[in-house]
Amino acid sequence: MEKAYKLLGLQEDISNKKAKELIDRGIVYVGDKKVKIARALMEEDVRFRIEMPRDISIIYQDEFVVAVDKPAFIDSYDIEGAIEDAELLHRLDRETSGVLVLFRDKEWGKKAIEAFKRREVTKKYIAWVEGVVYEEEAIDLPISTHKKGGAAFSKVDIKNGKKAVTKIKPIEIQGKKSKIEVEIDTGRTHQIRVHLSHIGHPIVGDERYDSKTKAKRILLHSAYLKIFDYEFIAKEPEDILRYK
Numbered sequence: 001m002e003k004a005y006k007l008l009g010l011q012e013d014i015s016n017k018k019a020k021e022l023i024d025r026g027i028v029y030v031g032d033k034k035v036k037i038a039r040a041l042m043e044e045d046v047r048f049r050i051e052m053p054r055d056i057s058i059i060y061q062d063e064f065v066v067a068v069d070k071p072a073f074i075d076s077y078d079i080e081g082a083i084e085d086a087e088l089l090h091r092l093d094r095e096t097s098g099v100l101v102l103f104r105d106k107e108w109g110k111k112a113i114e115a116f117k118r119r120e121v122t123k124k125y126i127a128w129v130e131g132v133v134y135e136e137e138a139i140d141l142p143i144s145t146h147k148k149g150g151a152a153f154s155k156v157d158i159k160n161g162k163k164a165v166t167k168i169k170p171i172e173i174q175g176k177k178s179k180i181e182v183e184i185d186t187g188r189t190h191q192i193r194v195h196l197s198h199i200g201h202p203i204v205g206d207e208r209y210d211s212k213t214k215a216k217r218i219l220l221h222s223a224y225l226k227i228f229d230y231e232f233i234a235k236e237p238e239d240i241l242r243y244k
Contacts, residue, residue: 004028005038008048026095026217027051027073034216051216056082059099059232064108065089067225067232070100072217090116090187095205098125098222098234115227116187122226125182125192126171126236128219128243129201130211133170133178139195140165143188153208154190156198164188166195174243177204177213181223192220204243219243 008028009019022028023038029049030042056079059067066086068079076091079100086102089112103109115121142161145154155161165185172179178201182192190209196202197209205215221240225232 001041002044003038004035004040004042004046007042007044007046008035011048012050022050025073029216032214059234060230064103064105065112065230066102066104067230068100068102069234070097070222072097072237076100089113092222093190093218093220095217096220096222097237097240099225099232100222101225101227101232112227119185120227122224123184123187123222124224125184126221126223126240127180127182127192127196128204128240129178129180129196130204130213131176131178131201132173133168133180133201136167136169137199138165138167139199141195141198143191143194145189152189154188154194156194162186162188164191164195166192168196177243179243193218215239 005016005020005023009016020038023035026034027050028035029051030046056071057069059069066083070079070092072095075094076088080086080088080102083102086104087109089101089103089109092100103112141156141164142158143154143164144157144161145152163186167183169181170178171181184191193203193206193209202209202211204211204213204219206218219240221236223234223236
């Protein structure tokens, strides 16, 4: 038995540090199961598979703004670091794909941040969730966020939470899974994931928030964002377009 990151380093002929980073990014698998703990003990003849994210593509750019189609398993901050003279306007979770917006012009950025605060931005997502969603619903429940093991964890908190509104609309049903459109008026940490879990429809693959279905990632995609006169659309990746 040996630690997973050391075995991966030997298999791929890379440093232990690089191997650990790959596991931490959530892109290393054994069969269909993701390797979640870099220091987990594994059999020495185990065979790993690395699924590298697709390349970052720019949806639109000008002197004020850059919109990219963020692949799953890339941190928003890594994208910020890869695009010259641009700062993040907002963030997406590591496993969430889709529209991510950065700004180049400081004054434009200030106005855009204020627009987010005033809820003057339209944000729509596509997700696959557990269970059958038959009709549209608005989830208006406050959310609080706490640190748990060094990571953020949110929950519905009627007493101390901040206002959060999530609207859902069914698109497609596959067996006991539903594809839905999600629109958020607020942007609390993990808001969509928490609200959907709370009403009994956790996002497929979101084990932190009660999904029982294994998936390569959390099946959530930022499909559309409108701010001022800008509209950005990111096409659904294959794992969102069709549930398998």
